[in-house]
Structures are given as C-alpha cells and as structure tokens.
Amino acid sequence: MKSCGIIVEYNPFHNGHQYHAKMAREMSGADVVIAVMSGNFLQRGEPAIIDKWTRAEEALKHGVDLVIELPFAYAVQSADYFAKGGIKLLQSMHCDSLCFGTDNQGDMSYEKFGSYVKEHQAEINQTYQKIKNNGMSYPQQMTEVFRQIYPETALDFSSPNHILGLSYAKENASYEKPMSLYPLKREQAGYHDLKIHKEFASATAIRKAVFSGALDQIKQVLPEEVVLDLVNTPKVSWEDYWLLLKYKLISSSIAELQEIYQMKEGIEYRLQEAAKTSETFLAFMEKAKTKRYTWTRLQRLATYILNNVKQEEVEKNWHHSHLQVLGFTDQGQRFLREKKKTIELPMITKVSKSVSTQLALDIRSNQIYQLGNETILEQSFGRFPIRLS
Amino acid sequence: MKSCGIIVEYNPFHNGHQYHAKMAREMSGADVVIAVMSGNFLQRGEPAIIDKWTRAEEALKHGVDLVIELPFAYAVQSADYFAKGGIKLLQSMHCDSLCFGTDNQGDMSYEKFGSYVKEHQAEINQTYQKIKNNGMSYPQQMTEVFRQIYPETALDFSSPNHILGLSYAKENASYEKPMSLYPLKREQAGYHDLKIHKEFASATAIRKAVFSGALDQIKQVLPEEVVLDLVNTPKVSWEDYWLLLKYKLISSSIAELQEIYQMKEGIEYRLQEAAKTSETFLAFMEKAKTKRYTWTRLQRLATYILNNVKQEEVEKNWHHSHLQVLGFTDQGQRFLREKKKTIELPMITKVSKSVSTQLALDIRSNQIYQLGNETILEQSFGRFPIRLS
Structure with missing residues (x-):
C-alpha cells in the first residue's frame, strides 16, 4: 500500500x-x-x-x-x-x-x-x-x-x-x-x-x-x-490554565524553576515576578516578554512550566519514542496490519500500567490538560483508538 | 504594664x-x-x-x-x-x-x-x-x-x-x-x-x-x-484550593513530593493516586486517609504540599523567628513602646523587600492563600498594622 x-x-x-x-x-x-x-x-x-x-x-x-x-x-x-x-x-x-x-x-x-x-x-x-x-x-x-x-x-x-x-x-x-x-x-x-x-x-x-x-x-x-x-465538547484556552501556571510560578523556588526545560538566562526571576502581579495569562505574557524571548518561545516555556517538564525527561523521550494510535479507518487498519512487522517503533493502542512509565510525560500532560475544564474526559487510561468504518 | x-x-x-x-x-x-x-x-x-x-x-x-x-x-x-x-x-x-x-x-x-x-x-x-x-x-x-x-x-x-x-x-x-x-x-x-x-x-x-x-x-x-x-469579605475553604493541590500532586514527580515537609513512609504514592481520581478535596481526603494518618495530620500534610514547604525551610524559620504586628489598640501601642527595647525578636510592622527573604515562607503562603478567591486583597506588601483608637 x-x-x-x-x-x-x-x-x-x-x-x-x-x-x-x-x-x-x-x-x-x-x-x-x-x-x-x-x-x-x-x-x-x-x-x-x-x-x-x-x-x-x-x-x-x-x-x-x-x-x-x-x-x-x-x-x-x-x-x-x-x-x-x-x-x-x-x-x-x-x-x-x-x-x-x-x-x-x-x-x-x-x-x-x-x-x-x-x-x-x-x-x-x-x-x-x-x-x-x-x-x-x-x-x-x-x-x-x-x-x-x-x-x-x-x-x-x-x-x-x-x-x-x-x-x-x-x-x-x-x-x-x-x-x-x-x-x-x-x-x-x-x-x-x-x-x-x-x-x-x-x-x-x-x-x-x-x-x-x-x-x-x-x-x-x-x-x-x-x-x-x-x-x-469542552473547549479550553491558555486562560483556563492561568491559575495553575500562576500557582506553579508563585509556589516554586527559583532553584526549582531553574530545573524546568529551556529555563535559561535568569528568565525565571522575570516570570515569577510577572506571575505575582498578573490577573490573566495575556497580561502575564505582555509583562514577561522581552526582545530576546518571542511570544511563541515564551508560550512554549509556559507550557513546560505548567507541565513540570525537565531536560532529562525530554531527552529520554527522544530516545525512546513510540507510536500511539489515536484512530483509523478500515483503510488505515489494513495499512497497520500490512506494516505491523516492519514498523520500527513500539506501537501503543492502549495506555496500560505497563507502558505508563514510558509514557509518563504524555500521560501527565494529558491529566494537566483535563484540569482546564472539568468536563474533559480521561485522555489516557481506558481509551482505545477510534475506528471509523 | x-x-x-x-x-x-x-x-x-x-x-x-x-x-x-x-x-x-x-x-x-x-x-x-x-x-x-x-x-x-x-x-x-x-x-x-x-x-x-x-x-x-x-x-x-x-x-x-x-x-x-x-x-x-x-x-x-x-x-x-x-x-x-x-x-x-x-x-x-x-x-x-x-x-x-x-x-x-x-x-x-x-x-x-x-x-x-x-x-x-x-x-x-x-x-x-x-x-x-x-x-x-x-x-x-x-x-x-x-x-x-x-x-x-x-x-x-x-x-x-x-x-x-x-x-x-x-x-x-x-x-x-x-x-x-x-x-x-x-x-x-x-x-x-x-x-x-x-x-x-x-x-x-x-x-x-x-x-x-x-x-x-x-x-x-x-x-x-x-x-x-x-x-x-471573601471566604475560602479547602475546596477553593483543591484544583491547585490536585495539580501539584499530579504534576510533581514522586521524588519531588518526597521533598515536602512531613512526607513519609510512601504516603506520596497514595496521595498522588488519590488526587488523580478525586473531584473534591473531601473525596480526596476520604480516599487518602489511613489508620496511621489521622484527618488532621493528612490535612496538615496537604497544606505543606499546597505551599511547597520543605523541611529545611521550616527549621530555618524556627531558628529565625520574628514578631509580625497585625494590629493594635492605643493600649497595645503603649505596650509596644514600653517594651520596644527589651523585646527579644525582630519586630516587623511592614513587609518590605529587605525582610522578604526572611519571611519567604509566610509571604508565599499568603500569595497562595490569595489564589483561593480572586477578591482577597494583597496580604503582605504595602500592608500596615491596623490601628484602633
């Protein structure tokens, strides 16, 4: 195929x-x-x-x-x-x-x-x-x-x-x-x-x-x-996570913030200060951004902070990738059957306890994503690929 | 007097x-x-x-x-x-x-x-x-x-x-x-x-x-x-902090939770698991409590987690205490004047940058307290003792 x-x-x-x-x-x-x-x-x-x-x-x-x-x-x-x-x-x-x-x-x-x-x-x-x-x-x-x-x-x-x-x-x-x-x-x-x-x-x-x-x-x-x-379905934006990000920035020590992936050049002081005095994510971003930190770079850093992402965890994930299947049509299923034996990465069709260590970062980020709206369904455990005939 | x-x-x-x-x-x-x-x-x-x-x-x-x-x-x-x-x-x-x-x-x-x-x-x-x-x-x-x-x-x-x-x-x-x-x-x-x-x-x-x-x-x-x-005035209860506590428990690694003051005997695993499946603080407490952990002990531990409190920080605070004055009547002021020179701890009537390192735990817990209700006023900086004549 x-x-x-x-x-x-x-x-x-x-x-x-x-x-x-x-x-x-x-x-x-x-x-x-x-x-x-x-x-x-x-x-x-x-x-x-x-x-x-x-x-x-x-x-x-x-x-x-x-x-x-x-x-x-x-x-x-x-x-x-x-x-x-x-x-x-x-x-x-x-x-x-x-x-x-x-x-x-x-x-x-x-x-x-x-x-x-x-x-x-x-x-x-x-x-x-x-x-x-x-x-x-x-x-x-x-x-x-x-x-x-x-x-x-x-x-x-x-x-x-x-x-x-x-x-x-x-x-x-x-x-x-x-x-x-x-x-x-x-x-x-x-x-x-x-x-x-x-x-x-x-x-x-x-x-x-x-x-x-x-x-x-x-x-x-x-x-x-x-x-x-x-x-x-529940919809979210950054504002739905602002309280959590603010809490994380306020409750963490500078040394803890320095452990976050991509936290560099003292930006942790600036972010913590901006968090203390901002009422919204937008206001926080406006206060925190600098010439050196573009909006997108800062927003990515905010995502790493929210999800408590560390350098070593990201690198580990680079070295141990996997294919998590979210869904397929009949044609997609035929392709998977045909290629099954030659696919070079472990394929995951069900998040179980046995793969949860390997998927820790993804599972954690999904759980944190759920906190943005209480009606968001469980994203990892018990979910199976969507089949569309 | x-x-x-x-x-x-x-x-x-x-x-x-x-x-x-x-x-x-x-x-x-x-x-x-x-x-x-x-x-x-x-x-x-x-x-x-x-x-x-x-x-x-x-x-x-x-x-x-x-x-x-x-x-x-x-x-x-x-x-x-x-x-x-x-x-x-x-x-x-x-x-x-x-x-x-x-x-x-x-x-x-x-x-x-x-x-x-x-x-x-x-x-x-x-x-x-x-x-x-x-x-x-x-x-x-x-x-x-x-x-x-x-x-x-x-x-x-x-x-x-x-x-x-x-x-x-x-x-x-x-x-x-x-x-x-x-x-x-x-x-x-x-x-x-x-x-x-x-x-x-x-x-x-x-x-x-x-x-x-x-x-x-x-x-x-x-x-x-x-x-x-x-x-x-704004009123809060534990439920107003539940989302933050849940986020903290979900987003932290076990190693990070083990650094929290009074986290002992593997209770961190139990708390993290209970957080993932609880919708309210009350439900979390019911799930987490054991014979060994009384309600109050568990609730105090939850407060340490929420405020990201570490052993060494508590001990440092024991060794460097202070008297933060929240308010006085005329009679109270007379007493302070009379005793001023003999009081054995540093007296704080204004939280300024210069005392903020010494007061870090108290200031942080006040900022986190504020997150429970957005109408709670600033609790540390710019506040002066209440004077009642």
Missing part, C-alpha cells in the same frame, strides 16, 4: 485541513493518508482548543486514514524538533511521501534544499559559528545562515509553514530512504491571516471567532461535525 | 473568643491582652475562612489590644510545635501570664504539670522509648506516656484544647520566667460540638453554617461586625 504522511495539529480541524488531506492523496497517489498529530499541547506552546481524541475523529471523518500522536517531547518544540519527531514517526512506518502546506510563494525545491543541507553541513555550521552570539534568537540566526548560503529559501518570519517545510526537508533528507515531498501552496488564508474567506480561514481566525462567541461567522469554513464539536 | 497573652486562630472570631479575651484581662488583672494569632493557614491544616487582617481587626474591636502573627512554621503544626511558637513569641515580649481555654473537666494544675515535665524529662523519654514503634501515632504515644506516669492529665482525644493546654504548660515551664497560667473552662460549645447554643457555638459549627448558607442561624453567636465580614 502506498502511503502519504501529513504532520498536523488541527486546532481545530477546518476545510483547509480537509483539502490538505484530499490533495495529499491526489498528489502522491497514495492509498492511505497518515496524520501525525500533536496531542493536547501544541507546537506554539498552547493547549489544543479541543482534546486529541475528538480532533482525531474529525480527521478520520474528513480524509485521513490513520492518526498517530506526536509525543509531547516533539510536539511542543520549535520547527526543527517538531519536524524531527514528525518525520521520525512517518519514517518508522516506512511512509512513501509527505505532503505539507507552504506559504512560500517562490518555486524552490524542498527536496533539493534537503539534499543541499545534508551535503553542506560543515559549511552551515561554519557560517552559524560566525554569526552566533550576536543577540539574535536561534531561528533568526538560522535565517541569516541560509540567507547567506542558500538564498532560494527566501526565509521570512511571516511564513511559519515555509519554515516548517524547510525543517521537514532537512530532516527527511537525513534518512536513508527519504520520502517524496509534496508541498501544497496555500492560495489564501495564510497562517497569520485573521480574515474569514469564502470557504477557508486560518485556525487562528477560527479560534478567535469561537472564543468571542461568533461561531456563526465561521460555519462555512468548518465541516459540520466540527461546528457541533465546538458547541458540544 | 501587666500583660496577658492568648494564643488563637479566630476561624472565625465569635462570642466565645470575646469572652476569652475579657476573662484573660479579668483573671490575670492585665492592662493589655496580646493575641498571638495564626495567619492564613491554621493549626489543623486548613486555610482560614477569612484573611488574617480582617480577623485581627475583629479581635481588636472585641477585647484584644495587640495582634501578633504566629508564623506558618509554627502555626501549621501539631500541638507541641504550635505551643512552642506561641509561647516563644509571648516570652520574647516578656508577657506576664497566659490564658487559654480548656475542655478538661478535671481540676489538674497546668503549672504543676509543666514543672513536673521539666523535672522528669528523663523518665518521660524512657517511657516513650518503651512504647515507641507500636503502630500508634505520636500523639497517641504521648497520651500513653502521660497516662502511665502522670494520670492526672486525663488525656482524651476529644479534648484538643486540653492537649494544647498541656503543651503550653510544658513549653512555658521550660523558660527561665514562666508565665502565670489561667486555664479558662469552657462550659459549653466544646471543640467538636456542632450545636448552636444560646450565645456560644464552636467555630466548627459556625463555619458549617456559613458554608451551608445558614448565616441567619448563627447571628446570635457572633459579634455584629463579624456577621458583616462573613457576608462582605
């Missing part, structure tokens, strides 16, 4: 995502579309608006055959590590191709870029060493590196999907059998686009509409089931 | 407390009544129903001249350490006498008991060593010791005030100039009494009525101002 992977978050699932799944199948000619999806905490350091099981089901109803969870240690990360995780999981299943959205308006070949990076690693490192410690953030530094040595990337911070695409390309090229790449140009509704277009809108615009009670305005950009889910 | 100390919690302040202050003055013939009062977390491991500043003001309006805060490290403790703290603070002010309520119906002399303990310490230790490790809790063991060597104490677990009285007596006798002791017999409304009597009711009965919305039934047992405070 020919397979095409997509790496997604679905926060929430919308028409653009349905189009993506459809085009992945069409462009690659695949029999099965596999989504590697972030769980309940997302790449930009946010809780997912709807829980992972509900989002997986929505995806299965709209063009995806198999949903695998991207573990926390990869999901809540900058583009490079997020891509590392997504590609690793797809590669472990011997996926043939990868389809990803891009907002790059140029005509560069991601595959050529991937090969270039693989062959010129020394040169890239050299250039990086030269511009390091110039006060820029790591993504800014890498942008500068590629501007100098591979101008075709046309890196631009208003294009997060392009940056992700480049990360996928780099990571994919590092494998023995790279997947074929199918970049899908987004014609409208770019990442930061807040307008609601005819049939498409960005997930950001949709969340904004949902939380301002304007669900009516976005009905045309969402599948019907998603509209119902947005009405009937 | 002749002074009489009382060691109190006022959870909330009621007619019985007013009577206690009045009798303290009358029985001892004192010019000034000094209350050493727990702050926002109490001896039995509970958040105070109303904040410490409001409770201090109520006391000053009803017979108390000076309110000093009993620091967290002494306040949230079993009878022995609670008494140690209260007596230490009163002794540091060279207080002449101590008046305390007792529910003991016998005629024993607490002063005689104090002297006996001081003189027979070796014998007590010997008896204690003999019955140690028999599966009983520490208070049970000490009860047994005194039953054997000093039967007049007539120790009885339904008499927490008698147990406190014995602890005061022991501790007081260990000082060079012990205070004169004035036990005040409670004729009605014992500690565990849930009935509302004509003018008096226990604080437990009052809290129960407040939280069940039956404030009308208890108006006659409270001063008018307290009734108003119970209507108009």
